[in-house]
Amino acid sequence: xxxxxxxxxxxxxxxxxxxxxxxxxxxxxxxxxxxxxxxxxxxxxxxxxxxxxxxxxxxxxxxxxxxxxxxxxxxxxxxxxxxxxxxxxxxxxxxxxxxxxxxxxxxxxxxxxxxxxxxxxxxxxxxxxxxxxxxxxxxxxxxxxxxxxxxxxxxxxxxxxxxxxxxxxxxxxxxxxxxxxxxxxxxxxxxxxxxxxxxxxxxxxxxxxxxxxxxxxxxxxxxxxxxxxxxxxxxxxxxxxxxxxxxxxxxxxxxxxxxxxxxxxxxxxxxxxxxxx
Ligand SMILES: Nc1ncnc2c1ncn2[C@@H]1O[C@H](COP(=O)(O)O)[C@@H](OP(=O)(O)O)[C@H]1O
Ligand SMILES: [Mg+2]
Numbered sequence: 001x002x003x004x005x006x007x008x009x010x011x012x013x014x015x016x017x018x019x020x021x022x023x024x025x026x027x028x029x030x031x032x033x034x035x036x037x038x039x040x041x042x043x044x045x046x047x048x049x050x051x052x053x054x055x056x057x058x059x060x061x062x063x064x065x066x067x068x069x070x071x072x073x074x075x076x077x078x079x080x081x082x083x084x085x086x087x088x089x090x091x092x093x094x095x096x097x098x099x100x101x102x103x104x105x106x107x108x109x110x111x112x113x114x115x116x117x118x119x120x121x122x123x124x125x126x127x128x129x130x131x132x133x134x135x136x137x138x139x140x141x142x143x144x145x146x147x148x149x150x151x152x153x154x155x156x157x158x159x160x161x162x163x164x165x166x167x168x169x170x171x172x173x174x175x176x177x178x179x180x181x182x183x184x185x186x187x188x189x190x191x192x193x194x195x196x197x198x199x200x201x202x203x204x205x206x207x208x209x210x211x212x213x214x215x216x217x218x219x220x221x222x223x224x225x226x227x228x229x230x231x232x233x234x235x236x237x238x239x240x241x242x243x244x245x246x247x248x249x250x251x252x253x254x255x256x257x258x259x260x261x262x263x264x265x266x267x268x269x270x271x272x273x274x275x276x277x
Contacts, residue, residue, distance in 0.1 A: 076137065095188045107186040139228075145229060164183070170209065233254070
């Protein structure tokens with residue numbers, strides 16, 4: 001089956017391999033050109049949200065033989081059946097676009113996320129240039145884990161280098177001047193910074209904070225992975241993010257793992273009141 005174009009779409013291939021683990025109970029949905037069986041399994045066109053702009057000249061295709069690799073199968077204990085109409089798929093075919101244009105390739109990821117009833121359940125973050133892939137499924141399996149320790153008092157905080165807003169001021173005001181700020185590109189890269197990732201080019205951080213508007217395809221996969229591993233990604237006021245409806249969120253982002261997330265939320269200033277948005 002012709003599935004998608006280009007090597008950078010390995011993450012999409014990964015999620016297709018995982019999709020049978022979130023089984024659909026409705027097999028009679030429309031088929032879209034170029035997406036064939038995957039789309040039949042995932043619902044109507046509105047349910048696939050992607051940033052991709054397809055170049056008609058690019059004829060390269062990746063073939064999928066419908067076999068789920070053993071290393072993934074052995075991690076998924078119990079597949080769950082869900083109605084197709086409850087599923088939304090978010091795809092970011094190139095995260096850290098700005099950094100890619102600056103040839104800062106270590107920040108670039110491709111991401112796919114499956115949400116069920118707006119809740120992120122399956123996330124894949126792939127680094128096309130180092131060929132590292134992290135995936136995790138809520139109440140399923142994963143190939144990545146949290147680190148053993150995190151610094152909650154004076155955390156190293158990974159933040160945007162190109163859409164920073166007032167994030168540095170917010171971080172220093174909340175955690176003090178001893179806090180290390182790590183500017184980095186890409187939401188996928190920044191979530192991986194919180195995890196135990198063997199990739200040599202990956203920096204490590206204790207928290208990820210973002211204060212400006214951000215799109216759901218940038219954050220859904222990271223949210224699913226963090227959630228699957230016991231971590232959290234919420235708005236800065238601690239609200240869970242719903243992955244249906246609108247394309248983006250306004251309330252900023254706080255991502256943590258193995259920390260008291262609600263205590264961190266209470267520490268953060270109210271951005272509306274402080275004018276730090
Ligand atoms: N204020 C904003 N408006 C729109 N997109 C934003 C944004 N802030 C961050 N993003 C998007 O979120 C991703 C991570 O941003 P950053 O690297 O600044 O942390 C990038 O995705 P893309 O590279 O896929 O466009 C970026 O464009
Ligand atoms: Mg992106």
